């Protein structure tokens with residue numbers, strides 16, 4: 001049995017896909033939400049319009065000890081530490097823990113698997129990440145993701161167990177690279193959305209994406225990633241998806257910034273906090289990340305899009 005903890009859009013979509021291969025428990029913290037989902041067989045709050053198959057049991061609160069092959073943790077990165085602290089006992093008895101979040105914790109600069117290990121020392125951790133909109137997965141549309149785990153045998157077992165008819169998993173041992181690709185692409189998606197929202201055009205977006213990709217690789221390698229990982233599904237693959245699609249919340253948030261409009265309240269935008277986390281790290285490490293810094297200043301209200309563009313375009317000319 002697979003346990004998915006966190007009944008947001010992504011956790012629910014993963015549960016729907018995994019239900020094609022066997023029983024799944026979808027756990028949520030809110031008892032009323034669990035009741036609603038059991039009654040309607042739909043997660044109307046986070047993934048409306050998708051029927052939850054019978055192979056999914058909805059759970060909340062404490063769970064009886066069962067044979068769990070793996071536990072997927074699908075909550076926003078900034079909430080992950082509190083979530084792990086609140087559910088230490090359950091997480092300690094749920095097989096390998098697979099983080100399904102994309103970000104860097106702002107208060108500590110830690111990646112999702114590091115946050116899990118901080119709270120549950122000795123836990124066996126992995127990360128599942130790559131180009132995958134929850135709606136697409138839940139509809140059964142195909143995609144390919146990266147499953148990264150330091151332990152080769154555990155990684156191979158998870159790859160087998162978590163592959164579904166519409167999710168093809170590629171294996172990696174570069175957990176740092178996979179996590180940073182997923183985290184950084186959200187920051188860049190905000191920038192690309194802002195460029196489009198401000199009417200700068202598709203050429204500007206492509207230029208921004210490419211220069212920011214160079215920064216993403218530089219920053220990730222400095223933080224311990226393998227360079228090639230950033231060109232894979234969890235890096236380049238997800239970057240292209242998120243920077244070019246209005247389905248992405250990070251991209252849409254950027255469009256709102258570019259248009260000077262308020263964004264939809266309560267929507268998860270991982271790239272906002274992660275942008276600040278990356279800049280904090282870059283400052284301490286002496287890393288020059290001009291595009292990511294400009295996006296962060298946009299997000300924190302220190303710059304408008306026209307000022308950010310002036311700042312980037314007035315930099316000294318250099319080799320590519």
Ligand SMILES: NC(=O)C1=CN([C@@H]2O[C@H](COP(=O)(O)OP(=O)(O)OC[C@H]3O[C@@H](n4cnc5c(N)ncnc54)[C@H](O)[C@@H]3O)[C@@H](O)[C@H]2O)C=CC1
Pocket residue numbers: 006007008009010011028029046074075076077079082083086100101102103132133134135267268270
């Ligand atoms: N939505 C998508 O298309 C995709 C999302 N992701 C990643 O998945 C992660 C989760 O995102 P979504 O599911 O989209 O967010 P969401 O906003 O749809 O749902 C977040 C869920 O986390 C729950 N939550 C928050 N704090 C909690 C706590 N302390 N205990 C228990 N539950 C808690 C909320 O109740 C909510 O149900 C993010 O890191 C996101 O980047 C990854 C790929 C695709």
Ligand SMILES: O=C(CO)COP(=O)(O)O
Pocket residue numbers: 102130131132133186189238241242247248249250251268269270
């Ligand atoms: O990570 C995602 C797709 O791979 C989802 O992106 P958003 O969080 O921007 O919607």
